[in-house]
Amino acid sequence: MFGNSDEFLLTLDLGAEEADDLERLMTTAHWSREQLGENGLEFLRGFSPTVQTGRVLCCHATPTSNEDVVLPETPPEQVGTFELDAVAAGHVHQQWLRRFESTLWFCVGAIGVGRWCEYALVDDESLAVEFCRISYDLDELIASARERDFPHFDLWVESWRQ
Numbered sequence: 756m757f758g759n760s761d762e763f764l765l766t767l768d769l770g771a772e773e774a775d776d777l778e779r780l781m782t783t784a785h786w787s788r789e790q791l792g793e794n795g796l797e798f799l800r801g802f803s804p805t806v807q808t809g810r811v812l813c814c815h816a817t818p819t820s821n822e823d824v825v826l827p828e829t830p831p832e833q834v835g836t837f838e839l840d841a842v843a844a845g846h847v848h849q850q851w852l853r854r855f856e857s858t859l860w861f862c863v864g865a866i867g868v869g870r871w872c873e874y875a876l877v878d879d880e881s882l883a884v885e886f887c888r889i890s891y892d893l894d895e896l897i898a899s900a901r902e903r904d905f906p907h908f909d910l911w912v913e914s915w916r917q
Contacts, residue, residue, distance in 0.1 A: 757802035758815035758846065759822050764788060765799055771822045782906045790903065809879035812839050816846035825860070827851045834860070841882050843875065850875070850886045864888070870915075 763769060764787055774780045788796065804821060806813045815821040818837060825834055826847060834855045841859040848865035850873055861884050864873025870893055876885045897912055905911060 756806065756813060756815045756845070757799075757804045757821060761799045761802055762821060764791070765796060779907050779910070786904075786906045810840040810882060811843050811877055811879065812837075812841070813843045816844055818842060821846070825862075827853050831855045841877070843877065850888075852884055852886075859884075 759770060759772065763772070764784060767781070767784055769780075791799070804814065805818055812818055817823040817825060817834070818839070819835075824847060825844065826849075836856055837858050839858050841861070843861055843863055845863050845865065847862055848868045849862055850864040852859070852861040854860065859882050861875060863875040864886065866872045866874075871888045871890045873886065873888045876887060877883070893915060897915065900911065901908060
């Protein structure tokens with residue numbers, strides 16, 4: 756899925772996002788681009804904004820945007836009508852599920868926001884959704900970032916420890 760962070764790394768344009776510390780964000784983006792190299796950036800350019808798999812349309816935020824915010828409390832008229840059985844998104848980094856009109860809409864969660872990776876398993880026939888979460892080794896992540904001279908390392912580590 757082509758998301759807003761992918762777009763930011765390719766364009767260095769925040770779009771609709773707001774940043775408290777633009778200098779830190781830009782330093783980290785340039786570092787990330789260096790880590791990816793031209794081959795990695797080309798790989799990102801190949802991402803699709805949507806992927807249809809069976810009865811589920813997968814997208815970053817909505818089928819028409821990688822920045823729109825849809826939450827469980829979002830009124831249906833703000834989401835719009837889609838002639839789809841189900842939409843799987845992830846932009847808001849929360850796991851939730853509800854219906855907008857006849858479309859089942861769920862957010863699969865987040866990777867790299869907490870001390871776990873979240874995802875969803877979906878039965879294409881019944882559209883049953885099972886939310887899952889697995890932890891990962893935070894110390895290993897921190898050691899890897901230190902090895903690679905991650906910018907603003909101490910501030911970044913502190914955000915993981917909270």
